[in-house]
Amino acid sequence: MDYEFHWNIVFQKMPELLQGAFVTLHVSVLSMVLGIAIAVFLAIAKMNNTKPFNYVAVGWIEIARNTPALFQIYMAYFGLGAFGIHLSPYMAVLSALVFINAGYLAETFRGGFQSIPDAQYNASKSLGMTSFQTYRYIILPQMFRRIYHPMTNQFVWSILMSSLGILVGMSELSGETQRLQSLSFRTLEFFIVTAVLYYIITKFVLICASLLSKRLFKGEI
Amino acid sequence: MIKIENVRKSFGELEVLKGINLDVEQGEVLSIIGGSGSGKSTLLYCINAIENIQGGKIFVDGIDVHNKATNKDQLRQKLGMVFQQWNSFPHLTVLENVALAPQIVKKMSKEEAIEIAQKELKHVGLGDKFDMYPTKMSGGQQQRLAIARALAMRPDYMLFDEVTSALDPELVGEVLDTLRILREEGMTMICVTHEIAFAREVSDQVAFFHKGVIEEMGPPEQVISNPQKETTQAFLSKVLS
Numbered sequence: 001m002d003y004e005f006h007w008n009i010v011f012q013k014m015p016e017l018l019q020g021a022f023v024t025l026h027v028s029v030l031s032m033v034l035g036i037a038i039a040v041f042l043a044i045a046k047m048n049n050t051k052p053f054n055y056v057a058v059g060w061i062e063i064a065r066n067t068p069a070l071f072q073i074y075m076a077y078f079g080l081g082a083f084g085i086h087l088s089p090y091m092a093v094l095s096a097l098v099f100i101n102a103g104y105l106a107e108t109f110r111g112g113f114q115s116i117p118d119a120q121y122n123a124s125k126s127l128g129m130t131s132f133q134t135y136r137y138i139i140l141p142q143m144f145r146r147i148y149h150p151m152t153n154q155f156v157w158s159i160l161m162s163s164l165g166i167l168v169g170m171s172e173l174s175g176e177t178q179r180l181q182s183l184s185f186r187t188l189e190f191f192i193v194t195a196v197l198y199y200i201i202t203k204f205v206l207i208c209a210s211l212l213s214k215r216l217f218k219g220e221i
Numbered sequence: 222m223i224k225i226e227n228v229r230k231s232f233g234e235l236e237v238l239k240g241i242n243l244d245v246e247q248g249e250v251l252s253i254i255g256g257s258g259s260g261k262s263t264l265l266y267c268i269n270a271i272e273n274i275q276g277g278k279i280f281v282d283g284i285d286v287h288n289k290a291t292n293k294d295q296l297r298q299k300l301g302m303v304f305q306q307w308n309s310f311p312h313l314t315v316l317e318n319v320a321l322a323p324q325i326v327k328k329m330s331k332e333e334a335i336e337i338a339q340k341e342l343k344h345v346g347l348g349d350k351f352d353m354y355p356t357k358m359s360g361g362q363q364q365r366l367a368i369a370r371a372l373a374m375r376p377d378y379m380l381f382d383e384v385t386s387a388l389d390p391e392l393v394g395e396v397l398d399t400l401r402i403l404r405e406e407g408m409t410m411i412c413v414t415h416e417i418a419f420a421r422e423v424s425d426q427v428a429f430f431h432k433g434v435i436e437e438m439g440p441p442e443q444v445i446s447n448p449q450k451e452t453t454q455a456f457l458s459k460v461l462s
């Protein structure tokens with residue numbers, strides 16, 4: 001093998017890579033927060049057959065789950081551009097990720113709701129709890145546990161999908177890597193370090209999530 | 222007292238209760254027996270308004286259960302219910318399972334609710350399980366937990382829907398013993414049961430349900446030991462064989 005590795009330049013540019021990593025984390029966290037909020041509404045809209053909300057929900061969920069993320073990002077950046085709506089690369093990637101997360105999480109939430117047996121509602125009712133109390137103290141805490149892991153996975157996916165920001169010139173971790181390697185021509189070194197950084201970020205998220213779940217969830221479901 | 226007057230209940234086209242009349246006096250134990258699908262569980266669900274009815278009336282202490290103006294959440298505090306399939310709250314400890322409703326429904330202080338919860342758990346023989354999670358317990362223990370959870374609301378009536386029929390045979394005894402204790406204490410109870418010997422032992426009245434009507438009702442010496450109707454005889458000879 002005659003490729004000579006030169007790592008120095010990569011280490012010199014580490015602050016810029018880390019800055020990119022921060023943007024990656026930033027956009028994925030935000031896309032999860034907004035995605036979760038919208039997903040709750042989509043899930044409820046799909047479960048209640050109230051027109052036209054259920055059509056909107058079904059359409060959203062179907063498109064988000066069955067078309068590539070690349071397509072969503074292009075639509076947000078170039079597609080909306082054609083209609084005179086010009087999003088920054090950051091906003092385009094954020095909207096696309098929110099769109100996808102909301103679609104996937106809506107199905108997760110719906111499954112979560114439906115996995116709680118009717119017996120739990122009847123037991124709560126028979127104790128004199130109001131509907132609000134039943135949801136607040138019995139249904140939602142159990143549902144949250146059941147969707148916790150799928151939700152963490154979606155978060156990891158958001159981090160990895162945000163690397164598509166490279167295609168619209170967003171300066172998240174992959175975009176930064178692309179820019180820096182093109183200035184120095186140390187392509188392999190930069191992308192290897194970036195891969196390691198992605199690994200560290202996702203591992204960090206998963207470990208935090210697992211520690212948090214041990215604190216939050218004492219009983220078993 | 223609980224007064225049931227000509228109650229009719231349908232699920233869509235299917236008429237499940239076809240004019241049920243029953244009275245349960247204070248301190249009385251009524252057992253309901255009958256074949257699968259005869260409407261026994263449905264009647265209990267109608268008494269505490271988990272299911273609505275299409276005709277007739279149900280009164281609990283003179284309150285018209287299915288009247289629109291009746292506050293159902295408040296009414297249910299009078300009626301404890303234990304279900305066939307045990308349904309403890311899996312995300313709460315045994316103690317929390319019992320202490321929750323007194324706190325949020327009856328607005329008791331946490332200390333007060335915990336005191337009552339501990340007392341009721343000891344009552345049903347779970348005094349050493351406070352901090353356990355219910356999913357780790359046997360079916361019999363979970364059913365006793367469900368009984369304690371209902372009792373902690375200090376109900377005036379208890380409704381039991383085949384509380385032993387999903388249990389392994391060796392666990393049935395401990396749950397029936399708990400019901401015997403409640404009977405001794407004078408609790409008014411309606412027990413849907415397949416345990417004919419138990420029904421004969423504890424009941425003041427036995428009602429035999431068949432296809433949505435009460436075929437035969439009276440003291441156990443009559444309905445169980447000396448049934449008059451052919452349907453009752455056929456049912457009993459089948460379950461006792």
Ligand SMILES: Nc1ncnc2c1ncn2[C@@H]1O[C@H](COP(=O)(O)OP(=O)(O)OP(=O)(O)O)[C@@H](O)[C@H]1O
Nearest residue numbers: 232235237255256257258259260261262263264383
């Ligand atoms: N929620 C429901 N929707 C539609 N039909 C129902 C519902 N609940 C009960 N039924 C039907 O009503 C009839 C009476 O049911 P119910 O559960 O009251 O019978 P049961 O006497 O308790 O029988 P078992 O001994 O099997 O518990 C059955 O045919 C049942 O299929």
Ligand SMILES: [Mg+2]
Nearest residue numbers: 261262263383
């Ligand atoms: Mg039943």
